[in-house]
Amino acid sequence: MNVEGIKAIYFNEMRRTRNTLLQSIVSPVLSTALYFVVFGGAIGSRIQSVEGVDYGLFIVPGLMMLSLLTQSISNASFGIFFPKFTGTIYEVMSAPMSFFEVIVGYVGAAATKSLIIGTIILITAAFFVDLRIAHPVWMVAFLVLTCIAFSLFGFIIGLWADNFEKLQLIPLIVITPLVFLGGSFYSIDMLPEFWQKVTLFNPVVYLISGFRWSFFEVADVPVGLSLAMIAGFLVLCLGIVWWMFKTGYKLRS
Amino acid sequence: MNPTSEPIIRVRGLGKRYANGFTALSNVDLDIKEGEILALLGPNGAGKTTLISTICGLVEPTSGSVTVGGHDIHKNFREARSLIGLVPQELAIAPFDVVANTVRLSRGLFGLARNDVYIEELLGRLSLGDKMGNIMQQLSGGMKRRVLIAKALAHEPRILFLDEPTAGVDVELRKDMWAIVEQLRADGVTIILTTHYIEEAEEIADRVGVIAKGRIIAIDDKVNLMSRFGRKQLTIELRDPCDSVPATLEPFSLERSSDGRRLVYSYDTRADRTGITSLLQALNSAGLQLKDLSTTQSSLEDIFVDMVASDNDGAVE
Structure with missing residues (x-):
């Protein structure tokens, strides 16, 4: 096991984050604050509560998931895309590192960064609402699993993309709609019956529902199912990455 | 250099056919002795970079085998790759990285613990001592190339591949480059360089291999090659x-x-x-x-032109 190699990639990626602190940290804090002003303040004053939870509070888990998913994907995809773009990937590919070690380095750093952002959003939220977390351990478990699974997914996108447009494509046209339609800002009970059924095909519904349960014990779908879905997504991403590296997809000719 | 010792790199029957059908290497056999400077000479598209990239693990061969220091590049890829440093042809750099950090990264990737004393000494040797804190994109082209050499040497490899080290480099830097190579040779590092500047091979190499159309059509001591084919x-x-x-x-x-x-x-x-x-x-x-x-x-250049031209009729060997 090349532990030094993993550390080298991990800390190099984390250093990159420090260099772009404004973009990495300040921007999610700012957008969280804006969501609270608009959704919690303006709209929330008319909705009062959802399933017994104050609306401003209700949107916290969804808001965190929205940032975690988009940040995990963009961090991880950019992390591996940039060395491919500049050509510096040759060094990683010719180093005595297994593909597993390379992934641990890149995905570990991207997931860590998302975790930090998630935590910052949670702290920011505490300034706007009276925060309570019913199952903190489960909350952290959901948080960590989501960060890892979606960082892996981002890594796949970064490997697959061979230009900047492709890099942005999946997050913009797939992930953002799925998150917005996944019950970030509402309970799916509030939808017409037909759309309640349709929305069950959206994997993000299970993530947000499970995560929200860990806060308020309120869920759209059984929490076990949520956990199974995220674990399944993680395994699927691992499988795809394993296949990519085994075949040298877009890395080795 | 001990001529009877095992070659540090042994290439046998190496072939590479790309997905688009282009055959970049066909049935290449090559032994590289420890401590020598081998120049691989050939026109563009001859297969020089593919050969180097295959040995370094960047290109998957279609056939054949390679051992580095006795380690198979697939079965024992860690041991094999640990011995190798690669300076690529392209100036591939992360533009926003600090020089010292990017060299430290290289050392870490090869599994070695951080050693700032060595990195500082290495950068000093490459006349980069006062550039350690600079960002890569602030450096001139020649300086960037030196950093790439520093990165390749960061893990103290026994073998150094230099892919077209002086392509697009001015005369001054080219001289510096050869001084660096001489110094590495004195340290016992085996050096394999590709070039299409014949005078370079003539000046610096112990042995010269000529590649054309994916085959090594001649390889010998520089002096022998010249008298053999001259x-x-x-x-x-x-x-x-x-x-x-x-x-x-x-x-x-x-x-x-x-x-x-x-x-x-x-x-x-x-x-x-x-x-x-x-x-x-x-x-x-x-x-x-x-x-x-x-x-x-006749110079190596004349020899080279002759050989590549006559290669249409088959191997010269």
Whole structure:
């Protein structure tokens, strides 16, 4: 096991984050604050509560998931895309590192960064609402699993993309709609019956529902199912990455 | 260098066919001795970079095997790769990285613990001592190339690959580059460089391999290669100019200079009989008086052009 190699990639990626602190940290804090002003303040004053939870509070888990998913994907995809773009990937590919070690380095750093952002959003939220977390351990478990699974997914996108447009494509046209339609800002009970059924095909519904349960014990779908879905997504991403590296997809000719 | 020792790199039957059907390497055999400087010479698209990339693990071969320091590059990729440093042809750099950090990253990737003393000493040796804190994109092209060398040497490898190290580099830097290579050789590092500047190979290498169309068509000590493949020219200066080459000298295919004062005889140094003795006798019989004699040997460049051209008829070996 090349532990030094993993550390080298991990800390190099984390250093990159420090260099772009404004973009990495300040921007999610700012957008969280804006969501609270608009959704919690303006709209929330008319909705009062959802399933017994104050609306401003209700949107916290969804808001965190929205940032975690988009940040995990963009961090991880950019992390591996940039060395491919500049050509510096040759060094990683010719180093005595297994593909597993390379992934641990890149995905570990991207997931860590998302975790930090998630935590910052949670702290920011505490300034706007009276925060309570019913199952903190489960909350952290959901948080960590989501960060890892979606960082892996981002890594796949970064490997697959061979230009900047492709890099942005999946997050913009797939992930953002799925998150917005996944019950970030509402309970799916509030939808017409037909759309309640349709929305069950959206994997993000299970993530947000499970995560929200860990806060308020309120869920759209059984929490076990949520956990199974995220674990399944993680395994699927691992499988795809394993296949990519085994075949040298877009890395080795 | 010990000629009887095991080669540090052994390539056997190596072939690479890209997905688009292009055959970049076919059945390459190559032994590289520890401590030598081997220059791989060939025109663009000959397969030099593919050969290097395959040994370094960047290109998956279609057939054949490679061992580095006795380790198979697939089965024991960690041991094999740990021995190798690679300086790529392209100036591949992360533009926003600090010089010292990017060299530290390279050392870490190869599994070695951080060693700032070594990194500082290495950068100093490459005249980058005062650039350690600079961001890569602030450096000139020559400086960037030095950083790439520093990155390749960050894990103290025993083998260094330099892929077209002086392509697009000014004369000054090229000289510096060769000074660095000389120093590495003194440290016992095996160096494999690719180039299409023949004078480079001629100046610096111990052995020269010529690649064309994915095959090594000749490989030998530089001196042997030149004498093996070299043609020599014997220039005969005459005391009195001659109007034409005498009929008795026709078998020697002499070239006569326009002023008739010089005759040039081309011969192959590989041939058992060069024909010089009989030529001199024939000149004497023809009554021509000699003023002076001189010989010149064809450069590696001439040899190279000859070989690549004749490769259409098959291997030269």
